[in-house]
Amino acid sequence: MGLFRFLSRTRGRGRLHWTDVLSYAYLFIGLLMMFGPVVWLVMSSLKTEASIGQFPPTFLPYAQRVVQVPGHEKPLPVFDVKQPDGSVKTLAQVRRVGLTATMVDPDAPGKTLRVGIDDRSPVNQLSFAWCNYTDIFGKFTFGTYLWNSVFITVVATVLTLLLNSMAAFALSKYRFKGSRAVFLLIIATLMVPPTIILVPVFLVIDQVGLLNDLWGVILPAVASPTGVFLLRQYMLTIPDELIEAARMDHASEWRIYWRIMLPLSAPALAVLAIFSVMWRWNDFLLPLIVLSKSDVFTLQLALNSFQGELNTQWHYLLAMTVITLVPVTAAFAFLQRYIAAGIASAGVK
Incomplete structure (x- = not known):
């Protein structure tokens, strides 16, 4: 109730002010532009291939x-057919040749009719194709692709948080x-586009024998200049007196880092974790050059491989795309409360 009262507040007393109308219109358009394509994607993933x-x-x-219809092995599609007298009759289509369709009355299957395709319209009904989600686990090795993406994302995120926080601790304290x-x-490495170093990275991965290995995707991306900058700026706001007091109590540098700096840097770590999850989960270019065997494909590579040159099973492709959105959305929803605090605090000094 309190949330509804907050969202329905108006500038005018008891009525909408013109600024309220503009504000709500702007927010509605923004909401539609941001979530409209996602909702359309989810609804399209529940459609059959024909629809x-x-x-x-x-x-x-x-x-x-x-x-x-009796006498036919498979179910026949139903159409509303316009009759010569202007009435509409529901018939089932047996076959279609060119611009003419052979129709049959389900109540009188012994007699067939020929009608023009422009004189009929399909009879649709609301139908959710949940089989799009269940079939991908049986027809494709979707579980393998999902595990590869989860493994790369989780391990790379943990290593990114660990290595970048160590570097930030050293540079800030x-x-x-x-x-x-x-x-x-x-910081200067941020100005170097990733595509510039793509060939050297590939050569290094090849020399150390990590081609077609998930670690070949994880290791090159764990050191992030963005993460070092974000965590260093946040750690600068932590008082040095805490570290000095810990040293007076004979705490080791590792214990200071692990027991003091990391817990106090939780908001910035959460922001970096969200960024890392999005980077690793949606990464396509690096896995594309490192992984060539289908059994080590990530979800992004699997989605690309399902787009055939002549035929694409869009109903399965859309269902897989929706599933790929779930982990990033869950991570963002779980850590979003730290985003504003982490980013705002990182720029204090």
Whole structure:
């Protein structure tokens, strides 16, 4: 109730002010532009292969109604056929040749009629094709692709948080000659496009024998200059007195890092974790050059491989795309409360 009262507040007393109308219109358009394509994707993933190809397209998953007619092995599609007298009759289509369709009355299957395809319209009904999601686990090695993506994302995220937080701790709390130059050098790497170093990265991975290995995708991306910058800026806001007090209590540098710096840097770590999950989960270019065997494909490579040159099973492809959105959405929903605090605090100094 409190949330509804907050969302329905108006500037005018008891009525909508013109600024309220503009605000709600702007928010509605933004909401529609952001979530409209996602909702359309989810609804399209519940359509059958035939209904996806229908024109004009429909938002809800409608499928053409079929009926079992005596004398025919398979169910026949149902159409509303316009009669010469102007009436409409429901008939089942036996076959179609060119511009003429052979129809049969389900109530009188012994007699067939020939009608023009322009005189009939399909009879649709709301039908959710849940089999799109269940069939992909039986027809494809979808579980393998899912496990590969989850393994790469989880391991790479853990290593990214660990290595970047170590570097940020050293650059923010240790005073040594050349620390600023090292930090500027790390920041300078942000200006280098990833495609520029793609060939050297591939050669290094090949030399160490990590081609067609999931570790060949994980290791090259664990050191992130964005993560070092974000965590260093946040750790600068942590008082140095806490570290000095821990050292007076004979705490080791590793214990200071593990027991003090990491817990206090939780908001920034959560932001970096979200970024890392999105980077690793949606990464396509690096797995494309490292992985060539189908048994080590990630979900992104699997989605690309299912787009055939002549035939694409769009109903399965859309269902797999929806499944790929779930982990990133779950990670964002779980860690989103840290985003604003982490990003705002990282720019304090």
